[in-house]
Amino acid sequence: MEIVTLPGQRAGGKVWLVGAGPGDVELLTLKAYRILKSAEVVLYDALVSEDIMALVPFDAEKIAVGKRAGKHSANQDEINQLLVTKGFTRKNVVRLKGGDPFIFGRGGEELQSLVEAGLEFEVVPGITAASGTSSYAGIPLTHRDHAQGVTFITGHCQLGSRPMDWANYANPSNTLVIYMGILNAGIISQGLIDAGRSAQTPVAIVSKATTSEQRRFIGKLGELEQLAADPELKMPALMIIGEVVQLADTLNWFTPQSDSESRPISYEL
DSSP, X not given: OOOOXXXXXXXOOEXXXXXOBSSOGGGSOHHHHHHHHTOXXXXXXXXXXXXXXXXXXXXXXXXXXXXXXXXXXXXXXXXXXXXXXXXXXXXXEEEEXXXXXXXXXXXXXXXXXXXXXXOEEEEEOOOOHHHHHHHHHTOOSOBTTTBSEEEEEESOSOTTTSOOOHHHHTOTTEEEEEESOXXXXXXXXXXXXXXXXXXXXXXXXXXXXXXXXXXXXXXXXXXXXXXXXXXXXXXXXXXXXXXXXXXXXXXXXXXXXXXXXXOOOOOOO
16 A cells, blocks of 8 residues: 655654553553653554553544454554554654564554655654563573573464464474464464474463453463463463473462552653
8 A cells, every 4th residue: 555645744743653561551661651641642552551541641632553353443554544644744643552563563564654754753662562471470481491592473374375484483492472373272282293392381371461350371282272262361362382381380470469459650750
């Protein structure tokens, strides 16, 4: 889709690509907080928590452009065009994304549209979903005794037309973090097992991570499809596969119930 600009009108606004982190409002960076408080329009994803959206000024225009499996409110071309249009007509435009905008957030694609339109922009990174989820689930992504590396992949692609490199992902010395993989849990499990990863490899699915609704579903790789089908599992959810998952009970510190009693946020910058 060709981006449409406003002929004869000079772009006077700035677009801020902001990472909202994994959900807990207190994991928002101070810079992200400051930018949000001065926003005139916010285009936000479905993964942005209600607590973070509550920080947006009351009179700011709020546009939901989130994408969930089978429930897209806007396609990517429409989002790109909205960003450009708002960048020409408003001073402070915020594109707010869950996690970090450069980790499976299509942030690069959106910035390319801004470059094409000649708009000024800035990126405010956020705590990634993988980092926040693993920390709040008591699962270190790397550990000298269990995992010498970590790989982030998306399980939301068309696995039939874009085959995954299961042989590479099946390395037992590596932790595998899978975004958007719940609907393909059976394919992911079988692909890894067929490539040589043990069906007994510890796995965890963490739902609504870092929030008062966080749940952990822990089992073995051969049980991944059953874990993903648990009726109590709510989106968003992230998969962690690897030996580090066996540390989850020992290193678990987060009690979701106590988080729901947290004090209200009040910052002045």
